[in-house]
Amino acid sequence: MKPFTYVVPKSLADASDEAKKPNTLVKGAGVDLIDRMKERLQTPERIVNLLPLKDELAGIAVEADGELRIGALTTLSQLEQHEALAAPALAGLRESATATASPQIRNRATVAGNILQFTRCWYVRSEAFRCLHGGRGPTCLAMTGENRYHAVLGWLDCVRVHPSNLAPPLLALDAEYTTKLGEQIRRRKFTDLFPAEPKAQNAEHTLEVGEIVTAIHVPKPAAGTRTAYCESREKATFDWATTACAVKVVLAGGKITAANLVLGAVAPVPLPRPKAAAMLVGQTPSDTLFQKVAEAAYAGASPLAHNDYKLTVGKAVVREALAQATR
Numbered sequence: 001m002k003p004f005t006y007v008v009p010k011s012l013a014d015a016s017d018e019a020k021k022p023n024t025l026v027k028g029a030g031v032d033l034i035d036r037m038k039e040r041l042q043t044p045e046r047i048v049n050l051l052p053l054k055d056e057l058a059g060i061a062v063e064a065d066g067e068l069r070i071g072a073l074t075t076l077s078q079l080e081q082h083e084a085l086a087a088p089a090l091a092g093l094r095e096s097a098t099a100t101a102s103p104q105i106r107n108r109a110t111v112a113g114n115i116l117q118f119t120r121c122w123y124v125r126s127e128a129f130r131c132l133h134g135g136r137g138p139t140c141l142a143m144t145g146e147n148r149y150h151a152v153l154g155w156l157d158c159v160r161v162h163p164s165n166l167a168p169p170l171l172a173l174d175a176e177y178t179t180k181l182g183e184q185i186r187r188r189k190f191t192d193l194f195p196a197e198p199k200a201q202n203a204e205h206t207l208e209v210g211e212i213v214t215a216i217h218v219p220k221p222a223a224g225t226r227t228a229y230c231e232s233r234e235k236a237t238f239d240w241a242t243t244a245c246a247v248k249v250v251l252a253g254g255k256i257t258a259a260n261l262v263l264g265a266v267a268p269v270p271l272p273r274p275k276a277a278a279m280l281v282g283q284t285p286s287d288t289l290f291q292k293v294a295e296a297a298y299a300g301a302s303p304l305a306h307n308d309y310k311l312t313v314g315k316a317v318v319r320e321a322l323a324q325a326t327r
């Protein structure tokens with residue numbers, strides 16, 4: 001690992017001032033970041049450790065208007081165990097945390113770090129390869145190479161997939177996030193966190209240099225809201241998803257009155273599928289309906305040489321998520 005200066009901030013304002021300095025990165029638990037630094041994929045001169053700011057940036061609170069505020073440094077264990085997430089409206093978010101990695105990692109990993117973790121593409125994450133997204137080569141090596149874990153939807157010139165479990169359910173829940181950049185506090189929709197055009201040269205998120213995520217906000221769910229998160233993976237645990245689906249439905253009188261559907265692990269960004277979700281609205285839940293919605297969720301897919309299994313498995317995961325949400 002290249003030597004770096006380790007900054008321990010005394011306050012959020014202090015961290016924010018430090019984060020703006022050139023060639024600086026902020027660190028949550030470091031599960032992803034330190035891995036990348038060890039492999040010399042990132043060689044910052046300064047690391048600002050956010051963990052001393054846990055009093056300010058960790059924890060979950062239900063606000064007076066029913067909105068859930070999740071501090072950026074909240075661990076995945078704290079998230080999955082919080083009583084507010086026991087509600088059927090937030091079951092998908094809880095399950096996405098529970099399905100992540102292992103208990104040891106969930107005890108350390110932060111919510112913001114999970115959402116902002118770097119892609120697992122083995123070409124971009126290896127020092128041995130020079131690829132377009134890593135900024136070290138002319139093409140996406142996965143496009144013509146080993147691509148069983150890569151994208152089947154929404155890709156342009158790079159077939160990386162977005163690895164975060166938490167991002168799809170947060171999108172399905174219409175979450176927002178707050179950041180601090182110098183003196184500026186900004187609150188934006190979760191959809192703004194990911195590039196609209198996920199090209200190879202684009203960063204995986206839209207944060208500005210030095211911008212620190214301070215909290216995630218989940219609006220109070222409407223009465224009758226139910227959510228679910230399902231994923232496929234090769235190993236039973238301690239593994240990233242090969243496909244994932246988060247759904248939110250609002251049920252009234254046995255019918256679905258509103259719906260969101262977001263795919264994970266199949267595109268360079270967590271991918272909302274509004275046309276598929278719209279097919280649910282006004283309908284009574286049924287296997288036949290879920291079959292059609294799953295087909296629509298994967299409509300227009302462009303699988304690569306080694307990953308067309310994602311279409312079969314991914315549609316089954318969509319059907320299961322819908323069945324769980326409406327059970």
Ligand SMILES: Cc1cc2nc3c(=O)[nH]c(=O)nc-3n(C[C@H](O)[C@H](O)[C@H](O)COP(=O)(O)OP(=O)(O)OC[C@H]3O[C@@H](n4cnc5c(N)ncnc54)[C@H](O)[C@@H]3O)c2cc1C
Binds near residue numbers: 026031240241
């Ligand atoms: C064996 C293994 C299995 C795993 N399985 C899964 C899985 O199934 N699903 C899944 O989703 N993840 C999985 N992970 C990934 C893991 O969940 C993430 O690496 C972890 O959540 C990152 O959190 P962190 O706090 O350590 O982030 P860090 O490593 O500290 O940071 C990650 C990135 O986020 C940035 N960052 C962190 N906090 C902030 C902030 N507040 N504001 C701005 N930028 C910030 C950092 O600069 C860095 O670029 C797995 C990891 C391992 C090792």
